[in-house]
Amino acid sequence: MNDMTRDAILGASRKLASNYETQDILDTSLKVNLPDRQVVYSIMDDLHKISFPGYFGTEKYLSGEAYAEGILVSLYEKLRTQIKIALVGKVAEEVLKDRAEELTIAFIQQIPKVQELLMKDVEAQLAGDPAANSKDEVILAYPGLYTIFVYRYAHILYQLEVPMLPRIMSEYAHGKTGIDINPGATIGEYFFIDHGTGIVIGETAVIGNGVKIYQGVTLGALSTRKGQALSGVKRHPTIEDDVIIYANATILGGDTVVGRNATVAGNTFVTESIPADAKVSAMMPELKVKMCRTCDKK
Secondary structure, three states: OOHHHHHHHHHHHHHHHHHHHHOOOOOHHHOOOOOOHHHHHHHHHHHHHHHOOOOOOOOOOOOHHHHHHHHHHHHHHHHHHHHHHHHEOOEOHHHHHHHHHHHHHHHHHHHHHHHHHHHHHHHHHHHHOOOOOOHHHHHHHOHHHHHHHHHHHHHHHHHOOOOOHHHHHHHHHHHHHOOEEOOOOEEOOOOEEEOOOOOEEOOOOEEOOOOEEEOOOEEEOOOOOOHHHHOOOOOOOEEOOOOEEOOOOEEEOOOOEEOOOOEEOOOOEEOOOEOOOOEEOOOOOOOOOOOHHHOOOO
16 A cells, blocks of 8 residues: 555545534444444344244244244344344443333233244235245245235334334335335225235324235325325325235325225325225326328438
8 A cells, every 4th residue: 555545545534524523413422323224134034943943943843832933032132132123222221121121021022922923924925926836935035925824923022112123114115126114004904915016005004804915006195295294194094805906007195085885996196085995097188199001201
């Protein structure tokens, strides 16, 4: 390294150090670590193995109880540490350890219930997609089911008010599948996602049982211009039981309710409530076709 290079590196280092002191990024004076994303991903892998025993990982499934216990012991240690890190600065230091322990145990106690829900979601994928050949194929290959799996566990952490970890989990699934489900959304049983790419489900969306959603669907807010002032406000629609929403439909607004057993056609833009059993569609755009023999060829 020559003198010019060394001076350039030193100058940039000094400038970055100055930036760090003035920017509100991290309280470096406390030397607080942030949650480790790789460890969070590892926790998700453990949850994947325990939710679908025998499908993922290298652990042999011999005794169900022994299999589950072995994974849960590993998961407990990792999750407790990450929750404790996420809580630093948000709870008093003297109760930090106990609070992390309490939340970790509360999460673990919910795992059997979530596992049952996921098997219902597997059934929904198999029943709803004529191209699905088996439950094995759905579990191993379907991006919609993977995103639902991540959402259901992230939602438990969200309900427990654990900072950061739920969003790290959901954004990992978003990156892998192109499906964006905020962990704050409320989603019922037998949830079906077909294809899935481009789906967006907002934080305050409420989805009932037996709902089917296809690629490109948005359950969003009418406006987010007020930013943080809208935090905690119902901004996203409610979708009641047994609704079908076809590809690229957009449904917006916290007061918008799509009634039970309604159908929303593809490419439909909805900003007001739809009654139960209704079928809603947009006007087809006018098509103009010219025969090639009459076209100007250049």
